[in-house]
Each structure stands twice: as structure tokens, then as C-alpha cells.
Amino acid sequence: MGEERDRRDQILEAAFEEFSAKGFRGATIKSIAEAAGLQSPALIYWYFPDKEALFREVLGSRIPVLRAVRDPARLLERPPEEVLPLIARRYLSTFDNPAAQRMARLLVGEAMRRPEIAEIFGNAVIKRMLGFLKSYMAHQVELGRLRPHDVRSSARAFIGMLLPQVGGKVFFPAIREDGLTDEEHLRNVVGIFLEGLRPERKQGWTP
Structure with a gap:
């Protein structure tokens, strides 16, 4: 064995x-x-x-954020102040590996030219990440930790706020010239994101 x-x-x-x-x-x-x-x-x-199956398994085993969401049940009950930094940290750390950076560059080019590769990568990575975030956001709304909203948009928005930092690692070094670290960025992103989704306070006098 x-x-x-x-x-x-x-x-x-x-x-x-x-x-x-x-x-x-x-x-x-x-x-x-x-x-x-x-x-x-x-x-x-x-x-x-x-x-294709080998490629999907390589992505699943080599992308830290996908390893983190392999067992979503253990994360669903944890508060967003814990889970969102975890997801962001794992996502950003993926692109610290030079080989992963090379793969990202190649796959972006291939995906633009070949729809079948875009579909494989989309199903193996993007769909799984967004699927987890949508389920997680919806559950946090049910728990009253986030205000009711369209979780399809919040899942996209959260990943979208991280993309410039990834772009600075993989494609555009000029983005990182201001010295913003991953930890600083994810702290700011999570703060901005959660402030926008904070449950609305009930109107009325507080005793």
C-alpha cells in the first residue's frame, strides 16, 4: 500500500x-x-x-486553497473572520511557487486559445472555489453573521479582490512595487469585505 x-x-x-x-x-x-x-x-x-484526470488531481493536490476546501463541512460553522483569511492566505500562497507561476502563465494562454482547457481548469479550480464560497456565505447568512445578499456576487467579489495581488506575482511585477504584502492585503480585503456585509442593526432605541 x-x-x-x-x-x-x-x-x-x-x-x-x-x-x-x-x-x-x-x-x-x-x-x-x-x-x-x-x-x-x-x-x-x-x-x-x-x-485530464491526472491534470485535475495535480491541481487539487498542488493548489493550497483547494486542499483547504476538500472538507467544507469543517469550515461552515466557523466565523468569517477566521475562514476568509484562511481561504485568502491559501489562495495567495499558491503563487509563491515558481513552478505554479509558470503553470498559471501557460494555462491562461492555453485557456484563451482552447475552450476545452478553459473548461477543465474552470471546473477543477474556479468552480470548486466559488462553489465553496457560495455555500459558506449562504450558511453565514443563515447564522446571522452576514446580512442577506446574493452570495453569487459575494463569492465572485471576494476572489476578485485578491486577483491584483496574484497578478503582481504572476504577470505584472509593477503592481507589487508599492510593497503591499500578502498579509497586509488579505487583512484589508477581509476588513472591507466584512464591513460591507455586516448584518444591519435594528432600528430603535437601545436601552
């Missing part, structure tokens, strides 16, 4: 390097098998049915 797990991890490690260097289209099962030191590419199919 341990050997099986080691072999699977070995394949994922090699696949991450290949996808980050060549993109989804450029990486092949053959090149991934060679990078993993496998005697035959067919061994990869013992663990993953196809390249």
Missing part, C-alpha cells in the same frame, strides 16, 4: 513539473512517465484514467 502511494505521489510530482513547464497541451503521458522514471507510460493509467 505504501509503495502504491509512493508511486502515485511520484507520478503527481512529475506531472506537476511537466504541466508547469509545458502546459496541458505540451505535457504528454509519455513525457510524464519519463520524468517519473517509469518503465512504461501505461503504468500511469493504473492510477489515472487519462491525462
Whole structure:
């Protein structure tokens, strides 16, 4: 069992390097098998049915924010002052890895040219992140911690407030010239975000 797990991890490690260097289209099962030191590419199919499944698993295992939301039930009851910084921190830390930065650059280019790659990445990453945030926001509204609102918009807005910081790491270094750190930014974002969604106070005299 341990050997099986080691072999699977070995394949994922090699696949991450290949996808980050060549993109989804450029990486092949053959090149991934060679990078993993496998005697035959067919061994990869013992663990993953196809390249798309392998790619989805690489994303799920290598993107910290997706690991954080794998078990959403444990987060739903926790207050937004705890959960939103956690999500933001994991999201931003994804792009500290140079290989992840390379993969992001390649995938953006591929997704713009090839709708099928945009769909794979969208379902594997964006849909899962937004899905968690929508469920979480809706539950926090039920608990009275956030005011009633359209959670589709709040989920998009929260991720959108983090994108410039990601852009500074991956595409536009000029954004980071002002020295704003990830921790400073996520603190500010969470503060602004929660202030806008604070439950409305009831009108009337307070005894």
C-alpha cells in the first residue's frame, strides 16, 4: 500500500513539473512517465484514467486553497473572520511557487486559445472555489453573521479582490512595487469585505 502511494505521489510530482513547464497541451503521458522514471507510460493509467484526470488531481493536490476546501463541512460553522483569511492566505500562497507561476502563465494562454482547457481548469479550480464560497456565505447568512445578499456576487467579489495581488506575482511585477504584502492585503480585503456585509442593526432605541 505504501509503495502504491509512493508511486502515485511520484507520478503527481512529475506531472506537476511537466504541466508547469509545458502546459496541458505540451505535457504528454509519455513525457510524464519519463520524468517519473517509469518503465512504461501505461503504468500511469493504473492510477489515472487519462491525462485530464491526472491534470485535475495535480491541481487539487498542488493548489493550497483547494486542499483547504476538500472538507467544507469543517469550515461552515466557523466565523468569517477566521475562514476568509484562511481561504485568502491559501489562495495567495499558491503563487509563491515558481513552478505554479509558470503553470498559471501557460494555462491562461492555453485557456484563451482552447475552450476545452478553459473548461477543465474552470471546473477543477474556479468552480470548486466559488462553489465553496457560495455555500459558506449562504450558511453565514443563515447564522446571522452576514446580512442577506446574493452570495453569487459575494463569492465572485471576494476572489476578485485578491486577483491584483496574484497578478503582481504572476504577470505584472509593477503592481507589487508599492510593497503591499500578502498579509497586509488579505487583512484589508477581509476588513472591507466584512464591513460591507455586516448584518444591519435594528432600528430603535437601545436601552
